[in-house]
Amino acid sequence: MAVVLSxxxxxxxxAHWRDADSATRRFRRATDQITTTLTRGLGATxxxxxxxxxxxxxTDLNAADLAHIVGSLPGNGVVEAVxxxxxxxxxxxxxxxxxxxxxxxxxxxxxxALGEYRRAFDLARDGGDAxxxxxxxxxxxxxxxxxxxxxxxxxxxxxxxxxxxxxRLTGFLIAAVTPQPVVESSLxxxxxxTTAVTIAxxxxxxYRSPAASSPHRAVVVRxxxxxxxxxxxxxxxxxxxxxxxPSDVVFGGALALLAASVxxxxxxxxxxxxAATAREAAxxxxxxxxADAGPLLQQxxxxxxxxxxxxxxxxxxFDLDRLGVTVVNEAGQPVETFAIGPALPAxxxxxxxxxxxxxxxPGTDFVIPLQRTGRSVGALRARARRPxxxxxxxxxxxVADLLAAALGNAQLYxxxxxxxxxxxxxxxxxxxxxxxxxxxxxxxxxxxxxFGSLLVEHWPTLSDEQRREFIDRIARNASSLKxxxxxxxxxxxxxxxxxxxxxxxVSLSELVQQTVEQLASLxxxxxxxxxxxxxxRAFTDPDAVERILGNFLSNAAKYSPPGTTITITVAPAGSRxxxxxxxxxxxxxxxxxxxxxxxxxxxxxxxxxxxxxxGIGLAVVKEFxxxxxxSVAVESAEGGGARFVALFPTEPTxxxxxxxxxxxxxxxxx
Amino acid sequence: xxxxxxxxxxIVDDEEDMRALLxxxxxxxxxxxxxxGEAVDGEDALTQWREKRPKIIVLDQRMPGATGLEVAERxxxxxxxxxxxxxxxxxxxxILDRAARLGIRACMSKREISRVPEALWKYAPES
Numbered sequence: 001m002a003v004v005l006s007x008x009x010x011x012x013x014x015a016h017w018r019d020a021d022s023a024t025r026r027f028r029r030a031t032d033q034i035t036t037t038l039t040r041g042l043g044a045t046x047x048x049x050x051x052x053x054x055x056x057x058x059t060d061l062n063a064a065d066l067a068h069i070v071g072s073l074p075g076n077g078v079v080e081a082v083x084x085x086x087x088x089x090x091x092x093x094x095x096x097x098x099x100x101x102x103x104x105x106x107x108x109x110x111x112x113a114l115g116e117y118r119r120a121f122d123l124a125r126d127g128g129d130a131x132x133x134x135x136x137x138x139x140x141x142x143x144x145x146x147x148x149x150x151x152x153x154x155x156x157x158x159x160x161x162x163x164x165x166x167x168r169l170t171g172f173l174i175a176a177v178t179p180q181p182v183v184e185s186s187l188x189x190x191x192x193x194t195t196a197v198t199i200a201x202x203x204x205x206x207y208r209s210p211a212a213s214s215p216h217r218a219v220v221v222r223x224x225x226x227x228x229x230x231x232x233x234x235x236x237x238x239x240x241x242x243x244x245x246p247s248d249v250v251f252g253g254a255l256a257l258l259a260a261s262v263x264x265x266x267x268x269x270x271x272x273x274x275a276a277t278a279r280e281a282a283x284x285x286x287x288x289x290x291a292d293a294g295p296l297l298q299q300x301x302x303x304x305x306x307x308x309x310x311x312x313x314x315x316x317x318f319d320l321d322r323l324g325v326t327v328v329n330e331a332g333q334p335v336e337t338f339a340i341g342p343a344l345p346a347x348x349x350x351x352x353x354x355x356x357x358x359x360x361x362p363g364t365d366f367v368i369p370l371q372r373t374g375r376s377v378g379a380l381r382a383r384a385r386r387p388x389x390x391x392x393x394x395x396x397x398x399v400a401d402l403l404a405a406a407l408g409n410a411q412l413y414x415x416x417x418x419x420x421x422x423x424x425x426x427x428x429x430x431x432x433x434x435x436x437x438x439x440x441x442x443x444x445x446x447x448x449x450x451f452g453s454l455l456v457e458h459w460p461t462l463s464d465e466q467r468r469e470f471i472d473r474i475a476r477n478a479s480s481l482k483x484x485x486x487x488x489x490x491x492x493x494x495x496x497x498x499x500x501x502x503x504x505x506v507s508l509s510e511l512v513q514q515t516v517e518q519l520a521s522l523x524x525x526x527x528x529x530x531x532x533x534x535x536x537r538a539f540t541d542p543d544a545v546e547r548i549l550g551n552f553l554s555n556a557a558k559y560s561p562p563g564t565t566i567t568i569t570v571a572p573a574g575s576r577x578x579x580x581x582x583x584x585x586x587x588x589x590x591x592x593x594x595x596x597x598x599x600x601x602x603x604x605x606x607x608x609x610x611x612x613x614x615g616i617g618l619a620v621v622k623e624f625x626x627x628x629x630x631s632v633a634v635e636s637a638e639g640g641g642a643r644f645v646a647l648f649p650t651e652p653t654x655x656x657x658x659x660x661x662x663x664x665x666x667x668x669x670x
Numbered sequence: 671x672x673x674x675x676x677x678x679x680x681i682v683d684d685e686e687d688m689r690a691l692l693x694x695x696x697x698x699x700x701x702x703x704x705x706x707g708e709a710v711d712g713e714d715a716l717t718q719w720r721e722k723r724p725k726i727i728v729l730d731q732r733m734p735g736a737t738g739l740e741v742a743e744r745x746x747x748x749x750x751x752x753x754x755x756x757x758x759x760x761x762x763x764x765i766l767d768r769a770a771r772l773g774i775r776a777c778m779s780k781r782e783i784s785r786v787p788e789a790l791w792k793y794a795p796e797s
């Protein structure tokens with residue numbers, strides 16, 4: 001607006017200026033003409049030289065002769081009057097005036113007595129040439145006029161020296177020259193109303209037109225020689241003759257205002273353009289981010305590697321000072337997977353970006369749900385330092401959609417990887433199991449066969465002691481073979497999930513006592529301590545308890561050195577019944593305590609390598625425990641050995657009571 | 671054969687029953703065979719071999735720690751003339767091939783335990 005107004009003002013001023021300038025130029029042409037006319041008119045005084053020549057140095061002419069001589073003078077009145085003046089002593093007396101009735105030169109007047117003319121007469125006499133007197137107002141009657149004196153030296157050749165001229169001077173031809181009649185005869189009265197004219201000799205102004213008080217504009221100055229002096233004719237436009245030019249201050253102000261407005265407009269436009277360019281660049285960057293993120297997220301199967309870089313570029317793009325990605329885990333619980341910026345205060349509901357939301361104010365936390373095929377896979381929450389417009393929020397949502405797809409892919413991939421890993425582990429464990437079992441089977445069979453052959457072939461020569469030893473070894477290997485076969489059968493059942501149980505209410509105290517007695521051969525090389533509380537009852541399957549206890553004891557016997565103590569405990573534990581077996585062996589490292597119950601697992605320790613075992617026993621224990629709603633675990637016994645614990649339910653109530661997972665009871669393995 | 675000098679045998683097996691079976695078989699066969707020592711694993715075998723310098727080593731393949739083939743490799747590297755019989759519960763072609771390349775004299779299955787004395791006489795070094 002300011003620009004338009006100032007431009008209009010400048011335009012008007014400019015038009016005004018141009019008009020004035022054009023008028024002034026036109027007027028100057030006119031004043032040029034005027035001054036030319038006037039100088040020409042004034043220049044007519046040169047005819048006085050001719051009159052001077054015609055006088056032939058005479059000063060005794062009568063009026064008729066003079067009238068005849070001066071008839072050639074121009075009729076424009078520039079020469080108001082002429083006269084012949086004679087030298088009489090020191091005086092210069094007017095003898096013959098023309099026109100005869102002129103008041104300018106009254107006959108008989110001694111002009112030299114007028115001090116202002118004396119010098120002109122002397123200069124004219126001594127120089128021998130026409131001399132104009134210094135102009136003086138009022139020296140002669142009538143309008144201001146210049147007195148021009150032409151020296152007359154009588155008959156004969158012109159005197160050559162001052163002396164001669166002084167001696168021969170007879171008089172002067174004198175002329176009153178005035179410009180006013182020239183002006184009035186040359187210029188129309190209308191012209192003089194609009195045109196200022198002055199005619200001056202130095203500081204003395206002979207003529208001043210009525211408009212001469214106007215300021216000087218369209219000025220033309222010309223000079224003309226009059227009687228040896230120079231007159232200046234000045235003409236210019238009178239007041240109102242030409243439109244006045246606008247004030248420089250106003251025009252300058254308008255120009256400055258326009259310049260300032262244009263400058264301001266330029267700055268505003270440049271800023272707007274820069275802002276538009278920046279917006280375009282930001283939008284292009286968002287598009288690039290989405291385009292880049294798309295394939296990356298779609299193909300990425302490990303978000304842990306990708307997410308940090310992606311989040312950082314996202315934060316930079318949208319100026320986010322807080323950004324977090326929450327992923328819904330397999331249990332349906334949201335888990336914070338990645339976050340940058342300060343933590344979000346908990347428990348505050350955040351606005352969700354779903355449809356069009358307009359502008360998100362700066363510093364506002366918001367959430368974009370991550371959904372895949374209508375299912376929530378997580379959430380992206382963020383806070384921006386600057387306002388985010390609808391376009392930016394749409395871009396963010398597009399990114400969030402890509403992220404959701406990527407999360408879905410990553411979860412699927414992760415699950416598949418986990419499955420593959422489990423199957424590979426299981427496969428490896430099975431191979432190891434079969435290899436172990438086959439080795440142990442061969443070893444047991446070889447021992448039975450070998451000692452059997454020795455007995456058969458060398459019976460008569462063998463001592464009783466040898467026979468006894470060989471038979472014992474055959475029996476022990478047969479037991480071992482039986483356990484291996486049991487393990488193999490259990491293995492087959494585990495594979496088919498076909499271990500069957502028939503729980504009922506039993507006396508755990510009695511059942512454990514009997515089982516320990518049956519398994520005595522396993523424990524021959526160890527001290528046995530029984531801590532069996534009476535009347536401990538459990539709702540369980542007695543065969544399964546035998547297998548569980550048998551495995552516990554077999555482990556204890558295998559992994560603790562001969563001569564150490566194995567302690568068997570039966571006791572009530574809250575609403576459950578506890579059976580435990582502690583040994584004084586090397587124990588089981590904490591990180592292996594849950595894995596020992598997995599199928600085919602055998603510890604990598606030296607002790608394991610020295611013992612037979614297929615890695616199936618504890619898996620069978622776990623399987624039985626699961627079917628009986630019992631819990632089994634291993635912990636560190638006092639003195640560093642292993643303590644295997646089983647907790648049996650005492651009532652036919654399914655499930656494990658959480659309060660049992662407390663003091664004095666090891667972590668339970670489900 | 672009875673005039674042959676006594677042949678010392680080092681038994682290497684992690685299974686106590688197998689060591690006892692081999693010892694009994696060798697002792698019952700008698701005939702110039704003598705159990706010079708029993709080792710429970712590779713390291714034990716190397717120690718006893720250096721100490722007792724048996725003429726023959728009966729070596730189990732599958733043991734905790736170093737396998738029989740690995741033990742044989744170390745022994746033969748030190749003493750290429752050492753007679754070693756690999757005694758294993760199972761012998762696959764790969765084991766037989768590696769044993770032959772190492773310079774092991776014979777490989778026997780644990781099922782053939784009654785033929786061990788025969789093999790010992792056969793492979794016993796003359797000197």
